[in-house]
Amino acid sequence: MKVEKTPLQNRTLKLVVEASPEETENARRSAVQKLGKRVRVPGFRPGKAPYSMVLKSLDPGLLQEETLAVFLDRYYPEILEQEGIEPYDVGRLKSVLNLDPLKVEIHVPLKPLVQLGDYHSIRIPYEPPVISEEQVERALDLLRQRHAILEPAEREIQKGDVVYIDLIALRKAHDAPGQVIATKDDFPVLVLEDREDLKEFEEYPFEGFSRALLGRQAGERFSVEHSYPHNSRIAEFAGMDIRFEVRVREVKARILPELNDEFAQSLGEYSSLEELRNSVRSMLEREALEEYLKEYDSKALEEVIKISTIEYPPELIEREREAYLAGLERRLRQHNLDLELYKKIRGEQEFEKEVQEAVEYRLKATLTLLEVAKREQIRVDPEKLRQSADQAVRKALEKSQELRIPKQVGRNIALRALENQVTRDLFEVVYKRLRQIAKGEGGTRASILEGEAIPDYIALAEGSGAAESNAPLSGDEGSGELPTRDDLPHSLKNSDKSSQELENL
Amino acid sequence: MTTIYDVLRRPIITEKSNYLNGELHQYVFEVAPDASKTLVKDAVELLFNVKVERVNVINLPAKRSRRGRNRRLRVRRSGYKKAIVTLAPGDTIPIFEGVK
Numbered sequence: 258m259k260v261e262k263t264p265l266q267n268r269t270l271k272l273v274v275e276a277s278p279e280e281t282e283n284a285r286r287s288a289v290q291k292l293g294k295r296v297r298v299p300g301f302r303p304g305k306a307p308y309s310m311v312l313k314s315l316d317p318g319l320l321q322e323e324t325l326a327v328f329l330d331r332y333y334p335e336i337l338e339q340e341g342i343e344p345y346d347v348g349r350l351k352s353v354l355n356l357d358p359l360k361v362e363i364h365v366p367l368k369p370l371v372q373l374g375d376y377h378s379i380r381i382p383y384e385p386p387v388i389s390e391e392q393v394e395r396a397l398d399l400l401r402q403r404h405a406i407l408e409p410a411e412r413e414i415q416k417g418d419v420v421y422i423d424l425i426a427l428r429k430a431h432d433a434p435g436q437v438i439a440t441k442d443d444f445p446v447l448v449l450e451d452r453e454d455l456k457e458f459e460e461y462p463f464e465g466f467s468r469a470l471l472g473r474q475a476g477e478r479f480s481v482e483h484s485y486p487h488n489s490r491i492a493e494f495a496g497m498d499i500r501f502e503v504r505v506r507e508v509k510a511r512i513l514p515e516l517n518d519e520f521a522q523s524l525g526e527y528s529s530l531e532e533l534r535n536s537v538r539s540m541l542e543r544e545a546l547e548e549y550l551k552e553y554d555s556k557a558l559e560e561v562i563k564i565s566t567i568e569y570p571p572e573l574i575e576r577e578r579e580a581y582l583a584g585l586e587r588r589l590r591q592h593n594l595d596l597e598l599y600k601k602i603r604g605e606q607e608f609e610k611e612v613q614e615a616v617e618y619r620l621k622a623t624l625t626l627l628e629v630a631k632r633e634q635i636r637v638d639p640e641k642l643r644q645s646a647d648q649a650v651r652k653a654l655e656k657s658q659e660l661r662i663p664k665q666v667g668r669n670i671a672l673r674a675l676e677n678q679v680t681r682d683l684f685e686v687v688y689k690r691l692r693q694i695a696k697g698e699g700g701t702r703a704s705i706l707e708g709e710a711i712p713d714y715i716a717l718a719e720g721s722g723a724a725e726s727n728a729p730l731s732g733d734e735g736s737g738e739l740p741t742r743d744d745l746p747h748s749l750k751n752s753d754k755s756s757q758e759l760e761n762l
Numbered sequence: 763m764t765t766i767y768d769v770l771r772r773p774i775i776t777e778k779s780n781y782l783n784g785e786l787h788q789y790v791f792e793v794a795p796d797a798s799k800t801l802v803k804d805a806v807e808l809l810f811n812v813k814v815e816r817v818n819v820i821n822l823p824a825k826r827s828r829r830g831r832n833r834r835l836r837v838r839r840s841g842y843k844k845a846i847v848t849l850a851p852g853d854t855i856p857i858f859e860g861v862k
Contacts, residue, residue, distance in 0.1 A: 300776030307780060 260336055268345075268367040268570045274336060276328060276359040284331065284359070288323035289315065321356060328359055343368065346572045366570030371628040374564030381556055381695040386545040393538050400537070401513045401520070410510040414470045416450045421507040422470075426462065429482070429498040439493060443506060446470065462491060462501060470505070478504045554688045557695040558622055561629065567621050577620045581612065626687045633690050637682045649678035769797045769805040773857055774844065782846065789855050793819070793845045802845045812853035818846040 258280060261273040276284070289311050298306035298314055312320070329350065337344060346366040354360040407419055414420055426439040439462075448467040449458060460466050463483045473479065480502050487496040514520045521533035586596050600608045629635075653674035657667035771792040773779075779790040793802055799817040806814050824841040849855070 300774075300779075302777060305777050310775070 258332065258336070260340055262340060262342075265364070268370055268568045270342060270365045270367055271351075272336065272340075272342075272348075272363045272365060273354070274332070274359075274361050274363060275355075276332070278358045280328070280332070281324070281358040284328035285320070285324045287327045287331075288320060291327070292319065292323055325350070325353065325359065325361070329361075329363075333363070337365075345369065345570060346576070349572070366572040369567065369569035369573060369624050371568075371624050372566040373561065373625070373628055373632060374566075376561045376564065376629070376691075377694055379557065379560045379564075379695050380697050381553065381560065383553065383696045386542075386549050388538055388541045388545060392541060393534060396537050396541060397516060397534065400524075401516060402511075404520075404523070405511040405513050407509040408512055410508050411475075412508070413472050413474055414448060414505070414508055415510075416448055416471070417511050418448045419509045419511060420446050420448060420467075420470055420505060421509070422446055423504045423506060424462070425502040426494070427500045427502065429500055438497070438499065459490070462494065462499070469503075473505055475505050475508050478502070550692070553695070554692055557691045558625065558688070560695070561691065562618075562621050562625050565625060565628075567624055569620060569624065573620060574616060578612065578616045581616050581619065585612075626684050629691065630683055630687045633687070635683070635686050635690055637679075637686055642679065642682055645678050645682055646675050649674040764794045764796055764801070766801065766805050766808060769794050769801050770809065771842075773855075775858070783858055787849055787851065789847045789849065789858055791845050791847065793843050795821075795843050797843065797845070799845075802847065806847050806849075806855075810855045812855065813850035814847055815850050816848040818848075820844050820846070 258277060259275040263271040263273075265271050286308060289308055292315055293306060293308075293311040294304040296306070296311055296314055297303060298310050300306075301310065333348065336342075342365060344365045345368045348363050348365040351362040351364050354362060410418065421443050422441075424439075424441040424444055425437060428434070428436040428438050430436070444461075446461070446467055447458075448470055449460070463485070466481070466483075469479070469481050480500055482498065482500045484498045485491065485494040485496060489495040514523070516530065518529045521527040521530045524533065527533040527536060582596065585599075589595060589599055603611065650671045653671040654667065657670050662670065771794065774790040774792055776790075782788040782790060789806075791802070791806075793805075797805075797819075799819055802817045802819065803814045806812065806817075821843050822841050825839045826836050827839060829835040829837045
């Protein structure tokens with residue numbers, strides 16, 4: 258067998274394999290033997306006919322296909338071992354150059370290559386958001402709005418009231434005048450006040466409808482017209498001219514509670530207004546900080562990606578794309594949409610572009626984070642890892658039992674949940690480290706990790722198991738012992754009941 | 763009148779004949795209904811240029827079977843005469859050779 262290796266771009270190795278005539282014949286005989294079991298030759302029981310008889314009655318195309326499959330099954334692992342190639346993913350048969358003897362071209366994806374730039378020199382100004390008094394007041398005001406009491410009012414409608422109406426939507430068209438499109442009975446409408454935070458409020462049946470109610474009284478009837486554009490958010494009225502017949506049923510005034518200790522106490526957990534105010538402030542601060550850190554981290558990561566060289570095989574992009582689309586579909590389903598519809602809304606080209614960009618970024622981000630983890634010799638506290646892994650496994654198991662999923666599938670789901678959890682925990686630590694660096698309080702790697710054992714679980718997080726598993730170890734290896742991919746559930750065996758259950762699956 | 767060239771009708775290639783061929787050096791033919799062992803022997807020796815040691819002949823009866831999956835229509839498959847020819851060691855008949 259002759260093998261020619263040519264490295265291509267994008268971490269792909271091109272192999273041209275030429276089999277000897279004997280190897281081709283061997284593969285063909287095995288293929289005939291395999292196919293012969295399914296072929297009926299008159300005078301012979303299935304699978305008992307001799308080679309030459311089966312050969313005559315087989316479809317040549319099918320035979321060639323099977324011969325190729327047998328050949329690759331038998332010799333591909335041998336070739337990889339012989340040539341010392343470590344594939345990152347499944348190799349692809351690109352073309353068949355000759356049939357007898359067999360000559361094929363195979364593309365083997367190699368491990369992604371990440372060359373980090375000098376990321377230690379990245380600096381991003383760290384300015385955590387400050388919560389102003391005004392923001393706290395606005396939040397408290399919202400809280401008041403939410404706890405408003407509705408009381409019937411015998412007066413003209415004013416801003417801030419809640420009005421109950423009966424509404425009939427009639428279509429204005431030449432071909433179907435007066436066709437009833439929708440009716441609503443006892444439908445509550447909030448008459449909007451001129452407040453900043455209500456600008457985004459989506460009114461029904463159209464923006465500014467509540468203005469038409471101002472000054473009217475209970476029992477009054479009136480009609481109002483509106484033309485909807487074709488892309489209106491209310492699908493049932495899109496592209497129509499509608500006349501709404503409205504009857505005001507009831508007017509209710511919203512009475513806001515006063516902002517005092519009593520109000521704070523009515524919310525349950527607080528003894529005084531001051532306490533409520535402090536709690537609201539700290540909650541706002543926490544939320545804003547979380548948001549800011551998210552942004553800051555992704556900025557830091559983006560900077561690292563910018564100064565790094567990242568090469569990966571196209572197969573990886575495809576796999577990532579599948580995962581991304583599956584996630585997108587799941588998210589869309591929550592909004593009662595499907596992928597096809599979403600594609601139509603976004604436009605085919607726009608959608609493709611969006612997916613391509615997102616997938617590339619995700620892949621680069623993952624690879625960069627893993628490389629940083631490796632370089633920085635980052636570790637997750639084994640105890641924390643064990644706990645969160647245990648939790649993830651338990652959750653996955655409960656879910657699979659609830660849905661009555663077969664044991665093997667349930668086990669796979671649990672394993673995947675475990676993998677995801679490990680990756681998440683690891684990335685959390687990597688982000689923290691990047692944040693330290695970007696803030697300029699990084700210090701050196703050695704000073705941070707002195708004396709700590711570095712477990713080799715990056716291969717585990719990478720998931721494929723094909724990852725490099727010789728990350729440098731330092732310090733006392735005994736204390737940092739961490740499970741490998743295969744025996745992780747096993748190592749959790751005695752730690753919790755759920756792990757036990759995983760074992761039982 | 764059957765001539766020596768009309769005696770052999772076709773070689774019979776089945777799992778069983780294949781076995782006979784491999785283990786006992788015997789070849790199986792369908793032959794004319796009025797062929798005798800001597801005629802078969804002469805025909806095989808003349809046509810394939812081999813030495814025949816022994817000829818066994820069997821008359822297979824006609825069989826009735828159904829046509830397709832139809833339960834009513836029965837068809838009659840005609841019977842035939844089969845000759846099992848044992849050749850001298852070292853002789854072979856090329857038309858059977860591909861079947862190994």
